[in-house]
Amino acid sequence: MKLKPLYIYLLAFIVLLSLEQCRQKDKVRNGKLKVITTTGMIYDAVINIAGDRVDAQALMGPGVDPHLYKATQGDLKKLQDADLIFYNGLHLEGKMGDVFEKLGRIKPVKAISTEIPDSLFRASELYPGTYDPHIWFDVSLWKQAVTRVHKELVISDPENKNIYDLNSESYLKSLDSLHEAVKLSIHSIPDSQRLLITAHDAFGYFGEAYGIEVNGLQGISTLSEPGLKDVADLVDLINSKKIKAVFIETSVSKKAINAVVEGCRKKGHDVHIGGSLYSDAMGPFGSFEGTYIGMVHTNAQTIVNALK
Ligand SMILES: [Zn+2]
Structure with a gap:
């Protein structure tokens, strides 16, 4: 068999190479x-x-x-x-x-x-x-x-x-x-009940923007565990203001906030869990709460329903 000249192989190689480059560019x-x-x-x-x-x-x-x-x-x-x-x-x-x-x-x-x-x-x-x-x-x-x-x-x-x-x-x-809707809805809560108690302090910006005092048990990160004194202080605050409800969060353990509820009951004030708030994560994909607007709106509704 007669061997093809080297340049034919070279040409074929160049054609293949440029085809591959075109394919990559298209991709x-x-x-x-x-x-x-x-x-x-x-x-x-x-x-x-x-x-x-x-x-x-x-x-x-x-x-x-x-x-x-x-x-x-x-x-x-x-x-x-x-x-x-x-x-x-x-x-x-x-x-x-x-x-x-x-x-x-x-x-x-x-x-x-x-x-x-x-x-x-x-x-x-x-x-x-x-x-x-x-x-x-x-x-x-x-x-x-x-x-x-x-x-x-x-x-x-x-x-x-x-x-x-x-x-x-x-x-x-x-x-x-x-923004306007949330402001109106939070303002519908009576002044004396406008205190938002949650497991960790995620709602500080919410409180400032919409006019509700916020108290988180765990600080602004969940890295630190709340101590007994934090729980006791919060129990005293809730009792003194006769706050109706506290809130759990979908992305944080309920344990600490349950301790607050227990503490209040022992002191004769029946505070209940007002609902679950979306704090650092949204709801399930595909649901209303699984969107940013849905998450904020649902939180505001949950807070208003429990404290009003
Ligand atoms: Zn957080």
């Missing part, structure tokens, strides 16, 4: 931007702005506590494959800092809180020099986080800028309505 052009978020609240902002233009996923599902969350092997793979990563910041995802720092050297990893002026944050009483991370509970503050998400989506995916601009504008208007 990038047709493929959606892969966006990974930590919390469901950030995921919801991405979906409201980008819809199915992106392939988005949240690492932390319903009932998951972000303060204690550690990235699994599966999460690390998702984060490595992502084109754009959003997290809350302000130490909410306290155990994921190293992961974000490493990935931030090779791809956009954005904390949605970084462009909000420090003056709008609540200082942490527990950890001096840091801020309360639960910014989603003041809807007007969360709007700034949503604006950041919008900006970063446009930078990473400029082809879809027009649709992102339109969706963002309309979503921000819905958030304006939500």
Whole structure:
């Protein structure tokens, strides 16, 4: 058999190589931007702005506590494959800092809180020099986080800028309505009953924005366990104000708040569990509570129904 000249093999190789390159380019052009978020609240902002233009996923599902969350092997793979990563910041995802720092050297990893002026944050009483991370509970503050998400989506995916601009504008208007609705509904609670007692101090921004005093048993992170004195102090406060209800949270253990209820009953004041609030995680995917608007709205209703 006569051997073909070398250049024919070379030519075939070059053709195959360029075909493969075209295929790769098509994949990038047709493929959606892969966006990974930590919390469901950030995921919801991405979906409201980008819809199915992106392939988005949240690492932390319903009932998951972000303060204690550690990235699994599966999460690390998702984060490595992502084109754009959003997290809350302000130490909410306290155990994921190293992961974000490493990935931030090779791809956009954005904390949605970084462009909000420090003056709008609540200082942490527990950890001096840091801020309360639960910014989603003041809807007007969360709007700034949503604006950041919008900006970063446009930078990473400029082809879809027009649709992102339109969706963002309309979503921000819905958030304006939500903010006003929550304010009205909390104001319907009599002044003397306007005290929100929860397992951990997630609702500080909520209290300031909507006019209700807030007292959390566990501080702004779930990392520290409440002591007996914390429970006793809260029992005294509830008794003195004759508060009707306290609340449990979907992402935090009920144990501590049950101790408060028991303590009040022993002192002759019958306080009941007013319901379960969505604090650091939203409700099940696909439900109303599984959206940011649904979560905030449902919380406000639960609080009003129990304290009014
Ligand atoms: Zn929290």
